[in-house]
Amino acid sequence: MNDELQALRAALDALDGELAALFARRMALAQQVGLCKKRAGLPVLDAAREAQVLATRAALVTEPAWQADARAFFAELMRLSRLEQQRVLARTGEDARVAYQGLPGAYGHAAALACCGDGTATLPCTRFEDVFRAVADGQAAWGVLPLENSSAGSIADVYDLLGRYGCYIVGEVRVPVAHCLLGVPGAALADIREVRSHEQGFLQCREFLARHPDWRQSPCLNTAVAAQAVAQAGDPAVVAIAGRLAAAHYGLDVLAADIQTFAGNSTRFIRVAAHPDPDAHGDKATITFTLRHERGSLHRALAAFVALGMNLTRIESRPMPGQSWEYRFYVDAEGPMDERKLDVLMAALQEDCLDCRLLGRYPAAGGARHA
Secondary structure (H helix, E strand, O other), X not given: OOHHHHHHHHHHHHHHHHHHHHHHHHHHHHHHHHHHHHHHOOOOOXXXXXXXXXXXXXXXXXXXXXXXXXHHXXXXXXXXXXXXXXXXXXXXXOOOEEEEXXXXXXXXXXXXXXXXXXXXXXXXXXXXXXXHHHHHOOOOOEEEXXXXXOOOEEOHHHHHHHHHOOOXXXXXXXXXXXXXXXXXXOOOHXXXXXXXXXXXXXXXXXXXXXXXXXXXXXXXXXXXXXXXHHHHHOOOOEEEEEOHHHHHHHOOEEEEOOOOOOOOOEEEEEEEEOOOOOOOOOOEEEEEEEEOXXXXXXXXXXXXXXXXXXXXXXXXXXXXXXXXXXXXEEEEEEOOOOHHHHHHHHHHHXXXXXXXXXXXXXXXXXXXXXX
């Protein structure tokens, strides 16, 4: 080997050793920052300070061609520091928050409490993506999101966001959906001209709504958003489709109960975190992958699950933005899920996949369905 190259590599090795030590010191400081923020009641993310710090750090690099890369380097370093602070908050219990989409009273709110306990602090978010961002930025320890409904099917937006964000599934819960028609006190069915709800709410109550074709359907971001809007409007002609929790929270009357089309209707919610659960256990796993363009690649990928004694309970495919006729697959599997078996599975999938990632290993809600 060229002596000069060998000397340069030795210098890089020595420098990497120094960087590793500095990284450990920075993470230790991040832990202390997290404890200080806990005592002061401050959020993990301070967006204004982070933007200022990134600008000053990039300016420390005098070579113009490297400044953008330096900014990206420090942005990633600060993201890891936020995650470390969030781990500190999660370990200290009461300060760990769970984010959900919607307002208090939404089914997402009920799912958050079911996943994390009634005493857990919650963080309402406007959009599904805001939930992922809250987890990724360290504003919340967990996010709770609906993935599928037993009568209306998949929530495509959440699947797409799972592919975009680097979050992990650490749990799930099934929440019974008992939709009610809610109106302001004194409202009657004969008064109704407009009904508000989430699009899934309309889908899940389509037979009831078909009996009232003259009602205008106005979609909202969430069932609780619809209930809040009806309460604020105070108009007996405007009603909402939401749950009893929303009725109680916003002071609305139940004009018709259990109007969902199918009895036993429920929504499966997942709990996501910014990093895998170090104590992960359970009988269910979710894997995402994209396939090579080769004959039989999907068959071989799915056969790997079966060969390892896993029961495939769900397969979802989602188109990849900007790539015509390209799909990302999401597979739920149940069965014995020890770490060794998952390692074998991921190694087998590598043979036919362009990329694959274990999104999480966790207990199946209601128990696994494998023999």
